[in-house]
Amino acid sequence: MGKASSIILNEVLKTEGLRYTEQRQAVWDEILRIQDHRDAEDIYLTLVRKNIKVSRATVYRTIDVLEKNRLVRKMDVGDGRSLYEPRLNNEHHDHMICMDTGKIIEFYNEDLENLQDKIAKEHGYRVIKHVHQLFVKPIK
Amino acid sequence: MGKASSIILNEVLKTEGLRYTEQRQAVWDEILRIQDHRDAEDIYLTLVRKNIKVSRATVYRTIDVLEKNRLVRKMDVGDGRSLYEPRLNNEHHDHMICMDTGKIIEFYNEDLENLQDKIAKEHGYRVIKHVHQLFVKPIK
DNA sequence: GTTGTTGCAAATACTTTGCAACTAT
């Protein structure tokens, strides 16, 4: 990947007091390259096929760091594993999952966000984060 | 449990072409008894402590049947396991999870439901089910 | 050179499954 991705990564590693390694860069590059929702195994296998020396353990460990530093977003599909996607800017979105095709559509709706805050507030809480997934089927 | 719970269960078993057994009744009774969000292990252990002859396998198998027939609702907390709660009527609700205490608050908001339908529709889909969890902290 | 990082394989946590014994009908 380009220079940009290593600058971003380096910044995160510095704030965490961690070292820069090929493996960490490779995992981050791979997540950036295909900006889709992928599981750890998929990322691992893609790297292995590219002859990059990396292990599953390192993939998981790196994703943890990236997630903690908001470079990666983790999402739970409900079938055991987790999917990951890059957080390019700080844009937030929720997911619609097509039950027929498995396609994942991202959406964002301001009213929805506000409504959640309002509901939480009515109960004396404030929303720190949320999980919102619509399992849908095509109309017709 | 009373007669009511076995009538409900029997109906489900009949539509599924399954037999009525002590174990299935015991699992369903236990879920009904404590109407809270509990994991499979908790349900299993409670039954064992009551000297009811049941296995983990049967607990999981029974929950599957109950879930498929909408007597039980499954919810994913995101930490690996699933929590289950009875679906007494057909009432639907979402969850607010307190990040400080782990307390789970149920909520239902009509506007929220409608908004989701509207968003899906705009993308050419209709919502079959959804997962909506707010991870919250107390105000002040 | 020191300390963090890696890969490996074993461990973990939750859930599912094959199969022989058992039980509802």
Added chain:
DNA sequence: ATAGTTGCAAAGTATTTGCAACAAC
């Protein structure tokens, strides 16, 4: 009698961890 159900232990799936070899600084 027969076909479905159970318990057990083994297998499965996704992820985490201990540790010795290795690499970054």
